Amino acid sequence: MNNTIKFKIDAKEIVAEKGKTVLEAARDNGVYIPTLCNFPGVPPKGGCRMCTIKINNRFMTSCTTPAAAGMEIESNTSEISNLRKGIVELLFVSGNHFCPSCEKSGNCELQALAYKYQMMVPKYPYSFPQKDIDASSPKLIKDQNRCVLCQRCMKTIKTDKGERYFSFSKRGSELEVIMDPTLCESMTDEVAQLAMDNCPVGSILKKDIGFVEPIGTRKYDKEPIGTDIDG
Amino acid sequence: MSKKIIATASLAGCFGCHMSILDIDDRIIDLVELVEFNKSPVDDIKKFTKHVDIGIIEGGCCNSENVENLKYFRENCDILISLGECAIMGGLPALRNGIPIKECLNEAYLDGPTVGLNTEKIVPNDPELPMILDRVYPCHEVVKVDYYLPGCPPRADLIWDALVALLTGSEMDLPYEVIKFD
Structure with missing residues (x-):
């Protein structure tokens, strides 16, 4: 067949x-x-x-x-590219995405998509929401300002028993991804690194290290996102 | 062809974008052939002495003086460009946007770790000082802005290409490497 x-x-x-x-x-x-x-x-x-x-x-x-x-x-097509650009712009204005001060800048998928669609300025007004940073875990920082609620951390970062380190909290416009304090207490460096890598933006950051790669050598400095697929 | 006139200003910025203008290196000699500078920190002209073709704004609006200056530019410039992240989205000064203004001032002048010399516990209140705004505003939320050049600072090549395109009326080439937000 x-x-x-x-x-x-x-x-x-x-x-x-x-x-x-x-x-x-x-x-x-x-x-x-x-x-x-x-x-x-x-x-x-x-x-x-x-x-x-x-x-x-x-x-x-x-x-x-x-x-x-x-x-x-x-x-x-230009119609669909404009729609996609609009989504990127909405995500930029609905959070606090200060690229110059973000450790993930250059390796951030949201930023890379903005570069791909040549976002010079979002067409929507910035909302500057008031969000918190949770640095209580020994290995990680969870910056809610940058979270796009994609759930990638929730679905990929689990213990050997399948318990989730990350979960949703609150509802509606207050919805946020939080860390399980007990599980995160015993998180290994490898899992922490994976959590940071799997986050498309700079919302999950490994502590004690940042801005390791110089500008010019980061993932999306020279080539647009997707170049590895469509060359 | 008569020379086009350019004016620049740094509002709530760090002058990094102006440094990036200087970073066009020896092309600055070509630029001098193409343009004449009016009100700008580059030549220290404080007030517009003639109508300007292109106004370049670095920094967002964090106080009443920034707003006044930005409106002054809009009135006197045919084309206004937001240069850099602070002008486009508030930038680092806008990190305070989620914090109430009173809390910011208290931290800066009364409660912070470096306020030891402020023994009289004064929050600056001289009437000469510009009034601080409730939050930092991107320039295009205050006046109409015509073009945006992102970056922190914008790459010198981006500034150069944009200026040449505007001055000569040619198409602007935007290679991937020049549009960056950091």
Whole structure:
């Protein structure tokens, strides 16, 4: 039985295994679709909407949509790029993203997406919300000013028994990701580093170290995000 | 072609963006051929002596003097550019935006670790001092701004390319490396 399907993204033919999502199939075929909340190995939830594409003229999230034969998909169009840029701008104004003073600057996916879409200034007004910084854990700092609530830390950083170090607290506009004080007490350096690396922004930071990589050598200094996929 | 006129100002900024203007190195000789400076810390002209083509603003608005100065620039400049993160989004001074102003002043003058010499416990209150605003405002929330050049500071190449594009009316090339927020 033939286990592959064919469809098109921006007129490029994509050959994919059955059962893959549009996002996975695109990446396997060297087509970059930007993501923020999506993370390899974690079931997609379509939360951030960065991976929005147009399938047969309808907006869908590529991370949650199974690829199907014959789909006609638009991704890299000015209409969709503007939508994605709008999402980045909303995230910038809804938190306090002071790039010049952030340890993650240069390695931050949100910032890299802003660079990709050439955000010179967000078109929305800055909200400057009042947020806290939790530095009570021995290994980590959780800066709520920069959190985009993507849940990547909650879903990827767990103990051997599967307990989560991070969880949601409060609701609505006060929703935030907090650290479990007991579990974080015994967190190893490796887990702390992984938590920092898996955070797309600078909301989870490893203590006692920062600004290690000089400007010019960081992940997104020279090449836009996604270059590793679409070259 | 007559020379275009440029004015610059540093509001709630650190002069780093002005330093970055100087960082265009020997191209500054070409710039002098292209433009004439009016009100600017570069030549220390305090008041506009003529109408200006391009006004370049570094820093956001943290006090009443910044607002007054910014409006003065808007009135006297055809094109206004927000240069750098502070002008665009408030920058580091805006870190105080989540803190009530009274708390900020108390920390700076009464309760902080470095206030030992302020034995009379005075929060500066001379009427000559500009009034501090409730928060730091990006320039485009106070007046209309035409262009934005991000960076902390903006790369010299970005400033140069933007100025040349504006002065000559040519298309601006924006390579990936020049748009950075830090």
